[in-house]
Amino acid sequence: MSKGFKIKTVTWSMILFGVFLLMLPFLQPLEQNVRVGDTLELALNYPEKMVEQLKINISDRDGILGLAESQTAAVNLIDQETLTYLQPGEVSLSLRLFGLIPVKQIDVNVLPELSLYPGGQPVGILLRTDGIMVVGMSPVLDDEGKSRFPAEKAGIKVGDIIQKVNNVTVNNDEKMAMLIDQLGQNHEEITLEVLREQEIIYKKIEPVYCTESKTYRIGLYVRDNAGGVGTLTFIDPVTKQYGALGHMIANNETQEKLNILNGKLVSANIEGIKKGQRGYPGEKIGGFANDNSLGTIEKNTYAGIFGVLKNLSMTENNYYDKPLPVAYYPEIELGPATILTALEGQKVEAFTIAIEKVMPNGENGKGMVIKVTDPILLEKTGGIIQGMSGSPIIQNGKIIGAVTHVFINDPTKGYGILISDMLSEVGLIEDDIEKSA
Secondary structure, eight states: OHHHHHHHHHHHHHHHHHHHHHHTGGGSOEEEEEETTOBOOOOOOOOHHHHTTEEEEEEOTTOTTOOOTTOEEEEEGGGGGGOBOOSSEEEEEEEEETTTEEEEEEEEEEEOOOEEEEOOOEEEEEEEEEEEEEEEEOOEEOTTSOEEOHHHHHTOOTTOEEEEETTEEOOSHHHHHHHHHHHHHTTOOEEEEEEETTEEEEEEEOOEEETTTTEEEOOEEEEEEEEEEEEEEEEOTTTOEEEESSSOOBOTTTOOBOOEEEEEEEEEEEEEEEOOBTTBOOEEEEEESOOOOOEEOOEEETTEEEEEBSSSGGGGGOSSSSOEEBOOGGGOOSEEEEEEEEEEBTEEEEEEEEEEEEOTTOGGGOOEEEEEOOHHHHHHHSSOOBTOTTOEEEETTEEEEEEEEEETTEEEEEEEEEHHHHHHHHTSSOTTTTTTO
16 A cells, blocks of 8 residues: 555656646746747747647737737637737737646747848948047146146046036037136136046146146147948938947947937048958058038947938948848848948948857847858958948848957957847837847
């Protein structure tokens, strides 16, 4: 009797443990990302006998799957592909064994079906900063012939952003210099409102009369603008919104995001290539073709710069003559892909790469590890070089992301940003809907 009782006890323990294992994944909801037009399809690694007993309880508050007014339904797993996602939004799926025991909770993000013009063209970037950036200390020669550094003495540092002088907002260096001179002539103490590492601080400075310039100064080298050449990633044919660079424009001194007041895109040409090598990243040598505005620069974020073009004239130099669909994280495959970039003038060319790793939760937009495999590109550039950031990545005829960073110890490799990260920043899809995939 005791032997039979022992066997019965073990059997029930196994059943309870099995139920626990089934419920454990339910406690950690899974997120799935699909696009409008996809069918309801779940790839589950469960035994066939178990699948036959599974039902999907669907919560469809917005009618995304076109369900009845009850907005919920129970569907046999084998019948799942009879339903199609009709519009963007969110659907909650609950897998239940025998319709009772919870097995898995799946939150589905239905993403819009977007088509964009891929870029690759070089663009000139002209920015006016929100405030005056300190880039160095300048000696002030006083009436005794001594070099003095009043701002440095007051605790001003390179990389600081001066936003106000005695509560007056300053956005260009000429206005700031004029204001400091006027305050000095009136023998007034100067209070600077400074942004440092995202914190507002205040510094009091006594201006010094400079015998060389015949004005009152505080001893700073400052800059109120920034510029450079980068690569366009995409253009939305409907809204004319664009994305470029794939990473933020940072303060060279502090590596923090550069706060911009406004800016514009201009035409640019690639005039030469400095080949990269281990330990020394190469670069595109570019110049502005003119200063005629192609469009605005409205946002500078971790995912790149964004704005609106005046027209779609830039698409005339596209490698593709029509927009390409966007591919979200689940569609990206390890293996061959293509980047579009310009190595001479404004001519956009295609070069082969390999996707080695996909990281949907990568920080600062580092969503992919890529490797240059194209022999022509390796010969000309050594791999990924500065100025290539923003070059769109194409796979299976779809835009999946853009080049962002190079590995210093191996210039053939680098990071790419997922296109969804860029689209969420410009507002073409919901914010960060792929982060938890």
